[in-house]
Each structure stands twice: as C-alpha cells, then as structure tokens.
Amino acid sequence: MTYNINEKGYYGEFGGAYIPEMLYPNVEELRQNYLKVMKEPSFQKEFNLLLKDYVGRPSPLYFAKRLSEKYNTKIYLKREDLNHTGAHKINNTIGQILMAQRLGKKRIIAETGAGQHGVATATVCALMGLECIVYMGEIDIARQAPNVARMKMLGATVISAKSGSKTLKDATNEAIRDWINNPVDTHYIIGSVVGPHPYPDMVARFQSVVSKEIQWQLKEHEDKTKPDYVVACVGGGSNAAGAFYHFLEDTEVKLIAVEAAGHGVDSGESAATSVLGKEGIIHGSKTLLMQTNDGQITEPYSISAGLDYPGVGPMHAHLYKSGRAEFMSITDDQAMTAGLELCKLEGIIPAIESSHALAIFEQKKFKPEDVVVLSLSGRGDKDLNTYINYYKL
Numbered sequence: 001m002t003y004n005i006n007e008k009g010y011y012g013e014f015g016g017a018y019i020p021e022m023l024y025p026n027v028e029e030l031r032q033n034y035l036k037v038m039k040e041p042s043f044q045k046e047f048n049l050l051l052k053d054y055v056g057r058p059s060p061l062y063f064a065k066r067l068s069e070k071y072n073t074k075i076y077l078k079r080e081d082l083n084h085t086g087a088h089k090i091n092n093t094i095g096q097i098l099m100a101q102r103l104g105k106k107r108i109i110a111e112t113g114a115g116q117h118g119v120a121t122a123t124v125c126a127l128m129g130l131e132c133i134v135y136m137g138e139i140d141i142a143r144q145a146p147n148v149a150r151m152k153m154l155g156a157t158v159i160s161a162k163s164g165s166k167t168l169k170d171a172t173n174e175a176i177r178d179w180i181n182n183p184v185d186t187h188y189i190i191g192s193v194v195g196p197h198p199y200p201d202m203v204a205r206f207q208s209v210v211s212k213e214i215q216w217q218l219k220e221h222e223d224k225t226k227p228d229y230v231v232a233c234v235g236g237g238s239n240a241a242g243a244f245y246h247f248l249e250d251t252e253v254k255l256i257a258v259e260a261a262g263h264g265v266d267s268g269e270s271a272a273t274s275v276l277g278k279e280g281i282i283h284g285s286k287t288l289l290m291q292t293n294d295g296q297i298t299e300p301y302s303i304s305a306g307l308d309y310p311g312v313g314p315m316h317a318h319l320y321k322s323g324r325a326e327f328m329s330i331t332d333d334q335a336m337t338a339g340l341e342l343c344k345l346e347g348i349i350p351a352i353e354s355s356h357a358l359a360i361f362e363q364k365k366f367k368p369e370d371v372v373v374l375s376l377s378g379r380g381d382k383d384l385n386t387y388i389n390y391y392k393l
C-alpha cells in the first residue's frame with residue numbers, strides 16, 4: 001500500500017480529474033509539465049530562495065515547554081504562523097506563480113472563501129507583476145472586508161460571484177468558467193490539495209517543505225529524525241499534506257488529522273467531512289464530501305473560515321479510508337478554548353483553524369516520552385474579531 005499518488009493521479013480510489021471537456025487542454029498542459037518544471041534546477045533555486053528571503057523559511061520548530069508540561073508529553077509547534085502573510089498558504093502560491101511563469105502565463109485567477117488564499121495569491125502576483133483576478137462570493141465579500149481590502153491594496157481585481165449561495169462554491173464555478181474562456185494565457189491557482197489531478201499532488205509537493213524541515217529540525221532538539229505523531233487541522237488538507245508528506249510511508253510516525261465539528265458532528269452544522277462524508281465528486285476530484293442522499297452538496301459550517309469546506313482532498317480521503325491517519329473532530333467551543341490556552345501558556349495567538357489541532361490534547365492522552373509535532377498553520381490576527389465576539393473582550 002502506498003499513501004502517495006499513483007501515476008494515474010489517484011490516492012487509492014480517490015482523486016483523478018473529473019472535469020468538463022472544455023477544461024481538458026488547460027489541466028492536461030499542467031499535468032504534462034508540472035513535475036518536469038519542478039525538477040528544473042533553476043526552478044528549485046528560485047523557489048527555495050523566495051521561501052527563504054520572502055516567506056522567511058525555515059519556519060521554527062518550537063518546543064512548547066509550558067504546553068508540554070500541562071499535557072505531560074513533548075509538544076513541538078511547527079511555526080507556519082510566522083510566514084509572510086501569516087500562514088502556510090504562501091508556500092503553495094509561491095510555487096504556483098513560478099509554475100505559471102514557466103508555462104508562459106500572463107494572467108492569474110483564483111477563488112477564495114474567507115479571503116486567505118486570495119490574499120496569498122494577490123501577494124505573489126504583486127511580487128511577480130502578473131495580473132490577478134480573484135473570484136469571491138458576494139456574501140463572503142461582505143463578511144471578509146479586511147481581506148478584500150488587502151487584495152485590492154495588492155493590486156488584485158476582486159470579482160463578486162452572485163449566483164447560488166454566493167459563497168465559495170459559486171466563486172469556484174466562476175473561476176472555472178473564466179479558465180475555460182482563457183485557456184492560453186491564464187493559470188488558475190488552487191489553494192489547497194483539492195481539485196483535479198495534478199493539483200492535489202502539485203500543492204502537496206509545494207507544501208512538503210514543511211515536513212522536510214521538521215526532519216532536520218527535530219534532530220537539533222531530540223536524538224531522532226521522526227516524531228511519534230504529526231498533528232494538523234484539515235480544511236482542504238494542504239497544511240496537513242505538507243506536515244505529513246515525508247512521513248506518509250513511514251507507519252512508525254502516526255498521523256492525526258483534525259476536522260471542524262462546528263456545533264457538533266451530529267448537529268447538522270459542521271465540517272467534519274471524513275466522518276459525515278460520502279464518496280462523490282467535488283471540484284474535479286473523486287473524494288469524500290458532505291452531501292444529501294440525492295447527492296446535493298451540504299453547506300458546511302465551522303467558526304473557522306478556513307475549515308469551512310464540504311470536501312477534503314483525495315489524499316486525506318485515502319488516509320481516512322485506509323486507516324493510515326487518525327481523524328478527530330473538534331467543536332467550535334473546544335477550538336476556542338484551546339486557542340486561548342495557547343495565548344496564555346505560550347504567548348502565541350493562533351489562527352482558529354490551528355486551534356482545532358491544539359484542542360486534541362484535551363481529547364487524547366499521549367505518553368510523556370512521545371514527541372508530538374503540531375502544524376501551527378497560521379496566526380490569529382485575522383481572527384481577532386471572532387475571538388473578541390466569542391470572549392466578549
């Protein structure tokens with residue numbers, strides 16, 4: 001059994017490219033070129049230099065002493081929150097903008113829900129001087145005004161998707177329509193390990209720098225290169241894919257994926273895709289997704305905008321189905337409690353997405369000698385209003 005992608009673009013039974021025929025040339029061009037381009041020494045050199053000087057990598061692997069004492073185990077935080085723009089998403093957008101340049105693209109499109117991926121995309125377009133169009137649901141534009149302002153300041157055009165539920169999936173439909181109409185000069189930057197092959201694999205490879213760093217950084221702290229556990233929250237699954245990547249085939253390293261249970265897995269308001277999901281096709285790939293009996297996609301809910309996604313990437317569907325990773329779900333309240341706890345114990349204000357991962361220490365007991373590496377996917381600045389309203393600060 002392998003947990004990585006096969007040559008047909010599948011993780012086990014999940015993945016593939018289920019796309020309208022009109023999109024086939026675009027996706028096929030990318031599929032034929034992505035590995036070749038990523039292997040070029042000039043690509044590697046430019047990617048690594050930007051990760052270092054622009055993003056600020058390597059991100060520290062921080063031993064959280066007081067948090068470890070509280071839970072009587074060894075907890076290391078992989079500090080993606082310290083990256084430029086405040087989360088792991090920039091690792092992927094840097095990779096994809098370089099890919100777009102190599103493929104001769106002049107125009108970048110993206111879709112965004114909460115706006116984090118839109119900001120990461122607008123950032124790299126400014127960096128490279130490429131035109132940037134971000135599709136965003138009308139409702140999301142209203143709820144996420146600061147991120148809309150950021151994108152505009154960075155020079156992007158934000159286009160409102162006014163159809164359907166006026167949220168992420170409608171923005172995605174608009175982006176796909178744009179790509180069909182502009183097959184030659186446009187690259188579509190997808191923000192997580194979702195979408196048709198080769199996107200999940202390409203994004204996982206760009207994010208895999210995270211586990212590559214964990215391997216050598218852990219050696220500086222402990223006399224081993226592998227942790228006992230790697231923990232990460234899962235929306236689409238890109239920060240988890242990056243943190244898991246170099247440990248996927250090494251089953252001595254246990255993997256824990258944390259999903260958002262919202263108001264509770266059985267409440268009808270959650271985003272716990274693996275527990276509640278059934279096989280289906282979303283965003284061009286076969287995976288697990290939350291749907292009604294007749295196959296309509298269920299609106300997800302989580303207090304955290306980044307985990308509020310009805311599907312999960314095909315890698316994670318396979319990790320779930322095969323039992324390679326343990327999946328846990330964490331409610332809004334549990335995440336908010338864990339987020340505030342990290343503030344008080346370590347002086348770090350985490351993104352609410354990352355707080356979901358932190359909340360597992362109240363649910364699961366680890367041994368004192370266990371080394372647990374947790375992906376602190378982002379910082380909490382963007383979530384300040386949610387923290388203020390929740391805690392009446």
Ligand SMILES: *Cc1c(COP(=O)(O)O)cnc(C)c1O
Pocket residue numbers: 087088089116191192193233234235236237238239240306307351353354377378379
């Ligand atoms: C977007 C986001 C996530 C969720 O996306 P993944 O692709 O599952 O990693 C998690 N944490 C933060 C801080 C985010 O911005």
